[in-house]
Amino acid sequence: MIPALAHIGEAPPRRRGSVRSLARRTADAIGHAVAEVLENDELASGPGLMQALDPRFKLVSIVAFAVTASFVHSLPVLIALVLATMALAAASSVSVTSFAGKVWSSAGLFALLVCAPSATAWITPGAVLVPLGPASITAPGLLIASRLIARVIAGAGFGLLVIWTTRWTDVLRALSSLGVPDLVVATLAMTQKQIMSLLRTVENMHLARESRMLSTGSATENRGWVVDRMAFVARRSMKTADDVYDAMLARGYSGAMPSLIDLRATARDWAWMAAGVTACVLVLGIDRMVFPT
Amino acid sequence: MHIPDGYLGPQTYAVLDAAIVPLWMIAGARIRKTLKARQVPMMALAAAFSFVIMMFNVPVPGGSTGHAVGAVLIAILLGPWAAVVAVSIALVVQALVFADGGITAIGANVVNMAVIMPFVGFYLYRLVAGDRPGFGRRIVAAGIGAWVGIVAASIAAGVEFGLQPLLSHTASGQPLYAPYPLAVAVPAMALEHMLFFGPLEAVVTMGIVAVLARQDSALLDMKPAARPLRWLWAALAALILLTPIGVLATGTAWGEWSAAQLKGALGYVPAGLGRVGTLWTASMPAYMPPFIANPLVGYLVAAALGATLVVGVAWGLGKLLSRKDGSTPVDPPSARL
Numbered sequence: 001m002i003p004a005l006a007h008i009g010e011a012p013p014r015r016r017g018s019v020r021s022l023a024r025r026t027a028d029a030i031g032h033a034v035a036e037v038l039e040n041d042e043l044a045s046g047p048g049l050m051q052a053l054d055p056r057f058k059l060v061s062i063v064a065f066a067v068t069a070s071f072v073h074s075l076p077v078l079i080a081l082v083l084a085t086m087a088l089a090a091a092s093s094v095s096v097t098s099f100a101g102k103v104w105s106s107a108g109l110f111a112l113l114v115c116a117p118s119a120t121a122w123i124t125p126g127a128v129l130v131p132l133g134p135a136s137i138t139a140p141g142l143l144i145a146s147r148l149i150a151r152v153i154a155g156a157g158f159g160l161l162v163i164w165t166t167r168w169t170d171v172l173r174a175l176s177s178l179g180v181p182d183l184v185v186a187t188l189a190m191t192q193k194q195i196m197s198l199l200r201t202v203e204n205m206h207l208a209r210e211s212r213m214l215s216t217g218s219a220t221e222n223r224g225w226v227v228d229r230m231a232f233v234a235r236r237s238m239k240t241a242d243d244v245y246d247a248m249l250a251r252g253y254s255g256a257m258p259s260l261i262d263l264r265a266t267a268r269d270w271a272w273m274a275a276g277v278t279a280c281v282l283v284l285g286i287d288r289m290v291f292p293t
Numbered sequence: 294m295h296i297p298d299g300y301l302g303p304q305t306y307a308v309l310d311a312a313i314v315p316l317w318m319i320a321g322a323r324i325r326k327t328l329k330a331r332q333v334p335m336m337a338l339a340a341a342f343s344f345v346i347m348m349f350n351v352p353v354p355g356g357s358t359g360h361a362v363g364a365v366l367i368a369i370l371l372g373p374w375a376a377v378v379a380v381s382i383a384l385v386v387q388a389l390v391f392a393d394g395g396i397t398a399i400g401a402n403v404v405n406m407a408v409i410m411p412f413v414g415f416y417l418y419r420l421v422a423g424d425r426p427g428f429g430r431r432i433v434a435a436g437i438g439a440w441v442g443i444v445a446a447s448i449a450a451g452v453e454f455g456l457q458p459l460l461s462h463t464a465s466g467q468p469l470y471a472p473y474p475l476a477v478a479v480p481a482m483a484l485e486h487m488l489f490f491g492p493l494e495a496v497v498t499m500g501i502v503a504v505l506a507r508q509d510s511a512l513l514d515m516k517p518a519a520r521p522l523r524w525l526w527a528a529l530a531a532l533i534l535l536t537p538i539g540v541l542a543t544g545t546a547w548g549e550w551s552a553a554q555l556k557g558a559l560g561y562v563p564a565g566l567g568r569v570g571t572l573w574t575a576s577m578p579a580y581m582p583p584f585i586a587n588p589l590v591g592y593l594v595a596a597a598l599g600a601t602l603v604v605g606v607a608w609g610l611g612k613l614l615s616r617k618d619g620s621t622p623v624d625p626p627s628a629r630l
Binding site: 037040062063066067069070071073106107110111114115117118123124140143144145147148151152154155156159163168171183187188190191192193194195197198199202223224226227228230231233234235237238240241242244245248 | 297298299300301302303306321334335336337338339340341342344345346366370378382383385386388389390393395396397463465467468469470471472473477496497500501504505508509
């Protein structure tokens with residue numbers, strides 16, 4: 001955690017059994033989202049295997065990994081991919097525990113909930129492993145669910161690793177360098193800045209409401225207030241667009257988005273690419289020849 | 294509704310990823326015509342708004358909270374093509390910055406939430422609201438558009454999930470990606486959005502439109518209905534032509550069993566169900582008109598008849614609301630995206 005951001009999303013001391021208000025919960029969630037993005041930038045600027053790579057090669061890698069994982073059918077190879085993402089995290093100075101925790105608590109948990117019924121005899125009949133009546137877990141059902149969860153975790157894990165080890169400004173530079181039109185890159189850049197600005201505004205709205213409220217408020221009151229604030233954000237977004245454009249013109253905007261930093265591929269980047277291509281071919285070869293489905 | 298990597302097989306995500314490229318090009322061309330150079334901050338702000346609206350927790354009955362997507366609202370504010378770009382950008386940022394939604398599944402997420410949802414919602418809003426709506430009619434139209442828009446997007450996601458066991462499976466028939474067939478995936482996705490997320494989306498959209506109509510009605514300028522309606526008819530025709538996909542599904546949707554099927558599964562028919570189940574006899578049970586033998590043709594005809602009925606009811610509702618409103622225009626019509 002960045003020391004200056006330590007207060008973000010920090011809840012005040014709570015009595016046991018007390019209920020946090022909607023405003024507090026939303027402000028906390030937004031604060032955590034903002035802090036996470038800023039922490040990612042700090043991690044991406046540090047030392048590590050992935051951090052040292054050219055962002056263009058990382059963007060190509062993320063697509064290559066996701067596509068390769070989508071073609072893998074066997075569970076052992078998918079588990080190997082999950083382990084590979086953890087090894088890459090360790091080599092990139094990323095805490096494996098927090099990395100695995102983040103992947104499991106988001107993509108993994110969701111995948112588990114979604115495909116849990118498919119592991120039962122109700123959806124997938126077959127040899128029963130755990131007898132629980134109509135919800136008995138079957139061998140083919142467990143294989144189907146495990147395969148999906150492993151694939152989701154592998155894809156989400158590698159994506160998260162690239163995000164954690166690449167600054168957003170580098171992602172934009174890489175997109176521009178890979179031929180994405182300047183207009184799109186400029187819009188993406190501005191979107192991220194505006195998201196942070198609007199999130200701050202929304203967080204402050206919720207904190208201000210929290211500080212004025214003596215109780216958590218009824219659901220109807222809260223709903224009315226939330227909708228009113230959403231309308232405020234909509235109006236502010238539309239009005240700010242004109243101001244931003246005027247500011248861009250005042251600074252000499254002509255449609256082009258020049259970058260002051262040139263991206264140059266090094267031997268390390270090409271070695272990474274060669275290793276990545278070899279790994280993809282090996283993974284698919286082993287999947288098809290050693291573990292045919 | 295953000296689909297992560299791993300749920301869709303290559304045959305599905307490749308098609309959807311390829312499909313969004315021309316859609317983005319058309320959307321870009323449409324926006325460029327109208328917004329000129331001002332498009333960059335406008336699109337960025339709309340995308341940021343689309344992102345941020347998903348961060349608002351809205352209380353729902355039962356003590357829980359949920360969040361809206363806002364795609365139909367953005368379409369109402371900026372037009373459907375601008376909504377395509379704005380929501381697409383928000384989805385790309387979510388995938389690349391917050392790891393929410395997959396890289397290979399970007400096409401599917403864009404098609405569902407940035408194309409189907411705003412287009413269906415916006416044109417239904419236009420159909421019900423008309424060219425010069427009064428306050429009440431505009432709010433009702435926004436609610437109907439938002440509810441139908443998110444339900445349509447969820448059905449599209451359900452179809453994408455449900456096609457996986459048909460498209461990709463092992464030699465023994467085990468699904469390799471999303472494991473549920475169409476008969477389970479579509480009703481599961483549609484029901485939760487019809488009952489939970491749809492009403493939430495409708496309440497939020499209606500509320501924001503109501504506040505804006507009172508405080509800053511210029512943001513809700515309507516555009517002429519002629520061209521949007523052409524698109525509506527084209528989209529409706531395309532959807533009707535796609536309905537035979539439903540024939541691919543085997544079995545009965547979960548929870549939609551007939552008395553005979555229940556008897557086969559349970560060995561008996563619950564007394565209440567047996568009594569109530571015979572109260573009404575549908576004229577076209579199982580979407581099969583009795584006068585057509587071919588199931589594909591029957592499905593198509595049922596879809597066309599059903600669509601005509603729904604459009605007729607929506608049109609009638611619009612007329613009724615228009616009469617009650619006294620046709621008081623809130624703001625003048627003007628051309629938007």
